[in-house]
Amino acid sequence: MPVSLSAVPPHPEDCRLSEFAAAVLEGLSSSPRALPCRFFYDARGSELFEAITRLPEYYLTRAETAILEGGAEDLLASVEPGATLIEFGSGSSRKTELLLGSGRFAVYTPIDVSSTALADAAARLRRRFPALAITPLVADFTADLRLTGACGTAPAVGFFPGSTIGNFNPWDARALLRRMGALLGPDGRLVIGVDLRKDRERLIAAYNDAAGVTAAFNLNLLARMRRDLDARVDLDAFAHRTLYNETLGRIEMHLVSLAPQRIDVAGQSFAFAAGETIHTESSYKHTPEGFAALAAAAGWRTRRILTDDEKLFAVMLLETD
Numbered sequence: 001m002p003v004s005l006s007a008v009p010p011h012p013e014d015c016r017l018s019e020f021a022a023a024v025l026e027g028l029s030s031s032p033r034a035l036p037c038r039f040f041y042d043a044r045g046s047e048l049f050e051a052i053t054r055l056p057e058y059y060l061t062r063a064e065t066a067i068l069e070g071g072a073e074d075l076l077a078s079v080e081p082g083a084t085l086i087e088f089g090s091g092s093s094r095k096t097e098l099l100l101g102s103g104r105f106a107v108y109t110p111i112d113v114s115s116t117a118l119a120d121a122a123a124r125l126r127r128r129f130p131a132l133a134i135t136p137l138v139a140d141f142t143a144d145l146r147l148t149g150a151c152g153t154a155p156a157v158g159f160f161p162g163s164t165i166g167n168f169n170p171w172d173a174r175a176l177l178r179r180m181g182a183l184l185g186p187d188g189r190l191v192i193g194v195d196l197r198k199d200r201e202r203l204i205a206a207y208n209d210a211a212g213v214t215a216a217f218n219l220n221l222l223a224r225m226r227r228d229l230d231a232r233v234d235l236d237a238f239a240h241r242t243l244y245n246e247t248l249g250r251i252e253m254h255l256v257s258l259a260p261q262r263i264d265v266a267g268q269s270f271a272f273a274a275g276e277t278i279h280t281e282s283s284y285k286h287t288p289e290g291f292a293a294l295a296a297a298a299g300w301r302t303r304r305i306l307t308d309d310e311k312l313f314a315v316m317l318l319e320t321d
């Protein structure tokens with residue numbers, strides 16, 4: 001019987017909705033105001049993210065794809081046939097096809113908060129890899145995940161692409177990597193995509209594209225409040241803002257209030273002055289050595305560091321110590 005995963009507790013749709021309401025109330029009550037970026041990804045948010053990955057300014061997906069096209073065999077050389085691949089924040093699972101194409105995996109468990117992205121990806125992958133057992137899990141990968149059922153003989157390999165680890169500050173990233181290590185077990189391996197430090201202009205353009213797709217993605221958080229929570233909020237009175245915080249080495253995305261106004265949501269009313277912001281996402285940029293040190297502090301040894309020709313992005317193979 002293959003490895004399977006369960007989230008503890010499970011996340012039925014209605015439970016996720018009230019979780020969104022609770023996060024909005026907490027985030028708009030805090031100072032400075034902030035919302036967790038995982039709430040970007042409802043069906044519309046996942047669609048917009050896919051559009052972002054095709055933008056000329058968004059080098060991340062192209063660079064990571066190029067690395068995996070040339071390096072998947074190398075990264076997976078020690079993986080026994082019949083292994084399980086567990087992906088954290090799988091989205092469309094496009095890059096995953098480059099790992100699944102190796103033929104080494106018998107089971108694929110994509111995990112994502114976006115049920116529509118998971119369902120679309122699973123349907124496509126079932127057509128392309130009919131012999132692969134695909135067991136998607138709608139869950140928050142920061143939750144307490146457990147392997148259930150009899151674990152097969154091969155250990156599980158984790159895949160965490162897309163620079164999603166960059167959404168976590170170094171302390172939370174360390175804690176998350178430690179939990180992933182515990183989940184994947186003593187011979188665990190993790191293939192992880194890490195965005196690298198580079199010049200400010202290139203970074204800012206990737207999160208503030210000329211066509212305004214990233215702005216629509218950011219504003220979708222407010223649109224989602226309207227759709228899911230019946231919020232009263234004027235989308236035209238907020239603007240997308242991107243900045244690079246050089247001291248912390250992170251891109252920040254904010255929603256800026258363009259005028260004095262209120263957001264009414266979940267029975268509460270929040271006043272905004274003109275210029276007041278909601279911090280909606282951070283994306284930490286690393287050096288390969290700095291990320292290897294962070295991973296080491298979470299119990300992972302770095303086995304391989306692959307980069308693209310321009311050294312924009314790194315895919316690293318980690319093994320549990």
Ligand SMILES: C[S@@+](CC[C@H](N)C(=O)[O-])C[C@H]1O[C@@H](n2cnc3c(N)ncnc32)[C@H](O)[C@@H]1O
Nearest residue numbers: 038041089090091112113114139140141161162
């Ligand atoms: C930056 S996108 C990357 C998508 C895809 N892996 C890629 O590389 O293109 C982040 C993905 O992780 C998912 N995600 C974000 N936070 C999550 C969380 N806490 N638990 C589960 N999925 C999450 C989002 O729904 C989205 O699909």
